[in-house]
C-alpha cells in the first residue's frame with residue numbers, strides 16, 4: 001500500500017544535504033519513505049493526500065524524557081516561582097508516589113503522556129527509569145517503559161533514596177539493579193551533580209553499565225559547573241544532557257569528540273551530543289544552555305523536552321524549538337534540526353535504510369522511517385513566529401497516520 005502526500009508548500013527534510021524543498025511531495029510505502037521530490041514529478045500511488053500547501057518536517061525525536069511517574073509537584077513549582085531554587089531532593093516525592101501506584105495505573109499514565117507527545121508531532125521517543133530507586137520498582141519502570149517508548153534508559157543513579165548509604169546504593173545500582181533491568185533497556189544514565197552522584201560514583205555506575213552492553217548518557221552541568229561533561233567525554237557517552245554551566249575546557253572537550261565525524265556524509269567516529277533542554281531551563285530558572293556557542297564551535301546539538309514532573313512538565317517539542325529560536329538564537333532550521341536529526345544522533349538512530357532494515361528517524365529521505373509532522377502553516381518558521389499555537393495538523397508515525 002503506497003500513499004502520495006502532495007501539495008506540500010515546504011518540505012524541511014533535515015537530510016544530510018539540509019534540503020528544504022518547495023512545492024514538494026512524499027510517497028510513503030508501508031513504514032518507509034519510498035520517494036521525495038517536486039510535486040509535479042510525483043509517481044502514482046494507491047492513495048493520495050492533498051496537504052493544501054502546508055509545511056512538512058520530520059516527526060520530533062524526543063531523546064530525553066522521564067515518563068514513568070505518578071504524582072504531582074505543583075507545590076514545588078509554586079515555591080520555585082516564588083524564589084526557591086531547584087534541588088535534586090524533589091525526586092524523592094515522585095519516587096514515593098510512583099512506588100505507591102499500580103502497574104496498571106503507571107502504564108496508563110505513561111501511555112497518556114506518549115499520546116500527548118505524539119499528538120504534538122513527536123514520533124520517536126526515549127524515556128528513562130529513575131523514580132523507582134530500588135530493584136523492584138526500577139525493574140517495573142523499565143519493563144513498562146519498554147512497552148510504551150522506542151528506547152529506554154536505566155537511571156537507577158538518579159538520587160540516593162533518603163536514609164540509604166550512598167556507597168551501598170551505588171553498589172546496588174551497579175549490581176542487582178542493573179542485572180534486573182538489563183533485559184528492558186538500551187542505555188544507562190546518571191545524574192552527576194552536587195546533591196546526586198559524585199564523579200567517582202557516576203563513573204562506577206557508567207562503567208558497570210557499559211560492561212553490561214549499554215550505551216551511555218549523562219545528566220551533567222545542570223545546576224552548576226561540575227564533572228558531568230568531562231565524564232561523558234571520557235567515557236564516550238552518546239550524549240550529555242542539560243549543559244547549562246560549561247567551565248573552561250568543557251566546550252573544547254565536546255568539540256574534540258566530533259573531530260572524526262563527517263557531518264556531510266553522516267559517517268565517521270561519533271562524538272558526544274550536547275542535549276539542550278530549554279523547557280527545563282525556563283521552569284528551573286537556570287541560564288539557558290549555550291546552544292548557539294555549542295553549534296558555532298562544531299558540537300552536534302539535540303533539543304529535547306525532558307518531560308518530568310519536577311523540572312519540565314511538558315512534552316511540547318514545538319515549545320522547545322520556539323524557545324531555541326527566540327531566546328537561544330538558533331535559526332528555525334537549526335532548532336528543528338536539533339529536535340529531529342539531533343535527537344536521532346543522540347539515540348544512534350540517524351542511520352539505517354532498506355538494506356539493514358534498521359530505519360533511520362529524524363530526517364526525511366528514501367528508506368527512512370516514514371515519520372512526518374504536518375504543520376497548520378505554510379512554513380516551519382511559524383513554529384517560532386506563532387509560539388504556543390497548536391500547529392500540528394497531522395502526524396505519520398512509521399507510515400501510519402497517528403493524528
Ligand SMILES: N=CN[C@@H](CCC(=O)O)C(=O)O
Nearest residue numbers: 090091191219306308310311
Ligand atoms: N536532573 C535530573 N533529573 C530530572 C529532574 C528530576 C526531578 O526533579 O524529578 C531532570 O532531568 O531535570
Ligand SMILES: [Zn+2]
Nearest residue numbers: 064066219306
Ligand atoms: Zn532528565
